[in-house]
Amino acid sequence: MRKALEGSQAIAQAVALCRPQVIAAYPITPQTHIVENIAKLVADGKLHCEYVSVESEFSAASVVLGAALAGSRTYTASASQGILLMAEVLFNIAGSRVPIVMTCANRAVSAPLSIWNDQQDSMAVRDAGWIQLYCADNQEAVDTTIQAYRIAERTELPVMVCVDGFSLTHTLEPIDIPPQQQVDAFLPPYQFARTLDPRKPISMGTLVSPDHYPEARHSHHQALLNAADEIVAADADWAAISGRSSGGLLQVEGDPDAEIAILTLGSVHGTLADARELHPELGPVKLIRLRSFRPFPTAALLQACAGLTDLVVLERALSPGGGGIVGVEVKAALLGLPNPPRVHNFAVGLGGRDVPLDIYPRLLQTVRSQPPGPFALFDVDLGRLPAEDR
Amino acid sequence: MNANDQPTIPITDLRHRQPRFQGIESGHRACLGCGEALAARLVTEAAGPDVMIANATGCLEIFTTPWPESAWRLPWMHSLFENTGAIAAGMEAALKAQGKSTKVLAFGGDGGTFDIGFQSLSGMLERGHNVLYVCYDNEAYMNTGIQRSSSTPHAAITTTSPAGRERMGKRHLKKDILTIIASHHIPYAASASVAYPCDIRQKVRRAMEIEGPTFLLIHSPCPLGWGHDGALSIEVARLAVKTGLFPLIELERGELIGAMPLRDPRPVTEYLRLQQRFAHLFKDDPRARQELEHLQALAERNIEYYGLKGTQDDPRDSEGADTVRRGGQRWA
Numbered sequence: 026m027r028k029a030l031e032g033s034q035a036i037a038q039a040v041a042l043c044r045p046q047v048i049a050a051y052p053i054t055p056q057t058h059i060v061e062n063i064a065k066l067v068a069d070g071k072l073h074c075e076y077v078s079v080e081s082e083f084s085a086a087s088v089v090l091g092a093a094l095a096g097s098r099t100y101t102a103s104a105s106q107g108i109l110l111m112a113e114v115l116f117n118i119a120g121s122r123v124p125i126v127m128t129c130a131n132r133a134v135s136a137p138l139s140i141w142n143d144q145q146d147s148m149a150v151r152d153a154g155w156i157q158l159y160c161a162d163n164q165e166a167v168d169t170t171i172q173a174y175r176i177a178e179r180t181e182l183p184v185m186v187c188v189d190g191f192s193l194t195h196t197l198e199p200i201d202i203p204p205q206q207q208v209d210a211f212l213p214p215y216q217f218a219r220t221l222d223p224r225k226p227i228s229m230g231t232l233v234s235p236d237h238y239p240e241a242r243h244s245h246h247q248a249l250l251n252a253a254d255e256i257v258a259a260d261a262d263w264a265a266i267s268g269r270s271s272g273g274l275l276q277v278e279g280d281p282d283a284e285i286a287i288l289t290l291g292s293v294h295g296t297l298a299d300a301r302e303l304h305p306e307l308g309p310v311k312l313i314r315l316r317s318f319r320p321f322p323t324a325a326l327l328q329a330c331a332g333l334t335d336l337v338v339l340e341r342a343l344s345p346g347g348g349g350i351v352g353v354e355v356k357a358a359l360l361g362l363p364n365p366p367r368v369h370n371f372a373v374g375l376g377g378r379d380v381p382l383d384i385y386p387r388l389l390q391t392v393r394s395q396p397p398g399p400f401a402l403f404d405v406d407l408g409r410l411p412a413e414d415r
Numbered sequence: 416m417n418a419n420d421q422p423t424i425p426i427t428d429l430r431h432r433q434p435r436f437q438g439i440e441s442g443h444r445a446c447l448g449c450g451e452a453l454a455a456r457l458v459t460e461a462a463g464p465d466v467m468i469a470n471a472t473g474c475l476e477i478f479t480t481p482w483p484e485s486a487w488r489l490p491w492m493h494s495l496f497e498n499t500g501a502i503a504a505g506m507e508a509a510l511k512a513q514g515k516s517t518k519v520l521a522f523g524g525d526g527g528t529f530d531i532g533f534q535s536l537s538g539m540l541e542r543g544h545n546v547l548y549v550c551y552d553n554e555a556y557m558n559t560g561i562q563r564s565s566s567t568p569h570a571a572i573t574t575t576s577p578a579g580r581e582r583m584g585k586r587h588l589k590k591d592i593l594t595i596i597a598s599h600h601i602p603y604a605a606s607a608s609v610a611y612p613c614d615i616r617q618k619v620r621r622a623m624e625i626e627g628p629t630f631l632l633i634h635s636p637c638p639l640g641w642g643h644d645g646a647l648s649i650e651v652a653r654l655a656v657k658t659g660l661f662p663l664i665e666l667e668r669g670e671l672i673g674a675m676p677l678r679d680p681r682p683v684t685e686y687l688r689l690q691q692r693f694a695h696l697f698k699d700d701p702r703a704r705q706e707l708e709h710l711q712a713l714a715e716r717n718i719e720y721y722g723l724k725g726t727q728d729d730p731r732d733s734e735g736a737d738t739v740r741r742g743g744q745r746w747a
Contacts, residue, residue: 046512047505075508079501080538087498087535091469091505094492097512099505117494221490221506223465223517230470230493231480 027201032163032193033058035200036102036128039170041072042208043126046097049077049088053107054140055190056130060102082107086114086127093123094229096220098174101125104190105132108146112153115183119154120245121230124177124217125184126170131291131341132190133376141377142190144291148342148350154245156184156252157319159290163188163198165271169316171208172259172271178215179259180252187318189292191377207266249320256317272314274322277329280309284334285392286366288313288355293339293373293380300385307389315351323358330359333366335392339403343372348400367396371403378404436464436488443486444478448645450609450635450652451475451551455522457612458549458633459489461619467510468520469503471527472496474558474637475551499523500536504544511545518623521548525566526556529592540599540628547622547629550592553637561640565590568660569713570706571692573640578695583706588713596630597666604630605665610653614663614675634661642691654686659714662721676725680718683711 030038036059040048048067050060066072075092079085082103089099103111108129118125129147133139147157156176160166166188173184188194219227233241257273264270276294279286279301287297287310294314301310313329313336315322330336336359338352347353352370359365369392374380388403407415438459445452455475459466468491470476476493479486494502503521510517521539523532528550539546555573556562563576568589572578576585597604602625607615615633622629636652638645655661656675660683663675684707687693696703696710718724 047508049505049508075512077504077508077542079504080534080541083498084501084504084535084538087494087501088505088508090494090498091492091502091507092509092512093505094502095467095506095509095513097509099509113495114498121494221467221492223467223490226488226490228480228485228487228491228493230476231482231485232477233482237482 027199029197030163030200030202031058031195031197032166032188033195034062035163035167035202036170036188036194037062037066038202039167040100041066042203042205043100043171043174043212044098045074045100047075047077047089047092048100049079049085049092050101051079051082051085051103051107053082053104055132055142055194056102056104056107056128058194059128059130082111083114086111086118089125090114090118090121090123093125093217094121094219094221096217096222098215099125100127102128102130104130105134105146108150109134112150115150115153115155118183120241122181122245122248123183124181126173126177127183127185128170129185129187130190130194131187139376142192143341143375143377144187144189145342147185147187151319151350154182154249155319156180156182156249156256156317157187158184158256158317159187159315160193161272161276161292161294161314163193163196164200164269166193167200167202168263168267168269168271171203171211172263174212175259176252176255179255180248181218182248182252187291192292201267201269203267211263211266253317253320253322256320272316274317274325275329276314276316278312278314280311282332283309283311284332285309285337285389286311286313286330286333286335287337287339287388288315288351289339290315290318290351291341293341296380296382297385300382303382304386307386310389318351321354321358323361326355326358327361330362330366336366336368337388337392338368338370339388340370340372341374343375343400343402352400369397370400372400373403375402380404436460438462438464438487438489439479440486440488444481445474446639446645448636448638448648449474449478450637450648451524451553452478453648454551454609454615454633454635457609457615458520458619458631461616462518462520462547462623464489465516466518466520467506468492468522469494469499469506471499471523471532472558473524473527475522475524477558496527497531498535499527499532500539500548503546503548504539504542507544507546519544519546521546523548523550524557525550525552525554526558526564529566529590530564537599540596540601540630543627545626545628547619547631549631549633551633551635553635553640554589555637555640557637557640566592568710570696570710572695573692583702584692584695593630593632593664593666597669599628600669601628601630603665603667606632606634606661606663608634608652608656608661608663609636610649610656611663611675618665640692642694643689647689651686651689654681654689657681658683658686659718659723660686660710662717662723664721671721674721674723677718677723678725680714680724683707683714
């Protein structure tokens with residue numbers, strides 16, 4: 026049944042449906058509503074679990090790691106500074122190959138201080154070894170959270186469900202919260218194979234010498250690549266139960282014969298999809314939405330980009346002194362095509378700057394009138410900067 | 416007793432005299448005379464097999480688990496340096512959610528406890544997790560090569576608190592961690608020393624019986640870091656207690672409930688003289704004399720503050736060196 030729910034409320038309910046046994050979190054805007062809603066579900070007796078109100082994000086990630094190793098299904102959530110504070114633990118969780126699900130309510134990273142949305146936080150930990158799935162809307166946030174547990178538990182990899190702060194977490198949408206039986210059918214009780222147990226003692230997190238380290242890293246890398254199949258399968262199996270697909274590794278919308286495409290991650294997709302419908306006169310355009318950033322879906326991307334002349338990569342983060350993060354990876358992947366499209370790489374909406382509908386015609390005009398330039402912030406007002414910073 | 420006078424005992428019989436359960440096997444890579452290895456062995460023996468361990472980064476982690484080897488006969492996890500309190504809290508929450516009674520132990524050195532891991536430890540204590548946290552205190556960052564910690568005693572030399580024309584070793588006082596821990600009003604917090612194995616056992620057993628956060632600080636000499644012969648570890652540890660520099664005390668809910676009495680407190684120089692880290696205090700230098708007086712005053716302050724002067728040795732003072740030589744148990 027569809028209900029009008031705030032994104033955070035819906036995510037909290039989805040988490041509860043997955044029956045986590047231990048939840049640890051530290052509040053941070055814009056993740057707070059998620060953990061507050063979960064705390065209320067626990068207080069009301071609607072969710073039976075150990076809810077550990079920790080003293081920092083560092084401990085939130087550490088508590089769920091300890092709990093997962095002791096054999097429990099776990100959940101945590103954070104954003105921005107919190108993601109960076111737990112960064113060391115995020116690497117440790119992934120390298121330990123422990124299934125943990127967390128929500129990242131995407132937010133800009135200080136300084137300058139901003140509580141608003143972009144994706145600099147999750148991009149900063151893209152090399153931590155987690156699966157990263159980016160949600161376009163709140164229905165997807167619900168469905169992806171449920172799928173994330175199955176993906177994590179089948180791959181023994183942690184999954185970060187990335188949800189744009191405010192534009193999703195604080196927005197009311199009609200959302201279908203699945204019945205408990207559907208989730209139970211999809212997500213049976215789970216036993217972590219390397220659960221710490223006094224009856225069968227094992228040692229975890231040992232010191233690994235150069236004789237063994239590269240092999241451990243390779244198998245972690247390979248596990249992430251292999252996880253692509255699990256992501257697709259989880260989406261297909263959940264679609265068979267719920268009737269809703271979240272797009273697998275990446276989602277393609279629009280005219281399949283279009284020569285221009287715009288690639289995005291997260292909720293900007295919705296803005297562009299609306300704008301595309303409003304502007305049929307601007308010609309055929311394909312919209313590609315990267316749902317899985319880790320693993321990076323190279324094969325699916327090449328398939329989606331075959332026949333394009335121009336690809337706009339629109340991202341909500343940057344690597345200062347380098348340029349686009351997603352753009353660089355997309356360009357590298359496109360070398361696998363015989364006639365790769367020209368790539369126009371822009372960042373938009375940093376620190377919560379509004380991404381309006383008219384960005385669509387402006388982007389298309391840029392693409393059609395100019396050859397690709399170096400990476401740029403599309404919506405920056407250079408006139409407000411001193412000359413040396415322009 | 417001379418070694419030659421000892422009765423000959425068949426190997427099989429010796430085995431029987433060993434404790435039934437051993438948490439750490441021999442063959443690990445600790446240095447000769449390592450106080451931490453001995454203390455961890457005594458703690459795990461006393462705690463028994465139904466435990467789960469969260470271990471901070473440090474010597475204990477490194478020397479017990481060079482992959483693919485492990486010295487542990489217990490479920491054991493090392494995550495990071497500064498999150499041991501939180502890892503243990505997570506384990507405990509999970510066991511509670513699953514209705515299991517396995518006790519969670521957390522092990523850290525003074526670096527992981529006094530300094531970098533203090534926040535997560537404080538959080539774990541404040542939230543009342545059922546965890547016994549044991550700090551093996553060897554008074555510096557030994558794993559990275561003897562750098563000062565907030566547990567390093569005043570005037571001790573480490574590689575980051577060297578003595579020179581302008582300095583007499585560490586300028587600051589050893590942090591009074593036990594008082595800080597006890598201020599969380601946890602049910603039980605105590606200090607112990609590897610020189611007193613029976614005392615360690617008794618304190619571990621006491622902590623194991625308590626449902627809630629408990630804390631044990633064990634003074635553990637590091638021959639390499641302190642600069643003494645590995646054979647003298649027990650003697651050095653014993654003198655730290657007997658001088659009053661490392662009082663063995665017990666606190667319940669923040670209140671002092673017991674202290675091991677000192678029948679005959681020794682001057683601190685007896686303790687300091689055995690260790691290279693204090694060698695600069697025995698040079699003909701007025702500053703050295705001043706530091707020695709300062710350390711003696713610190714010891715006397717402990718003796719007075721904790722009321723350590725007693726007429727009898729504590730019954731748990733089992734003349735540690737002999738007890739250890741006998742495999743941790745008195746002869747029948």
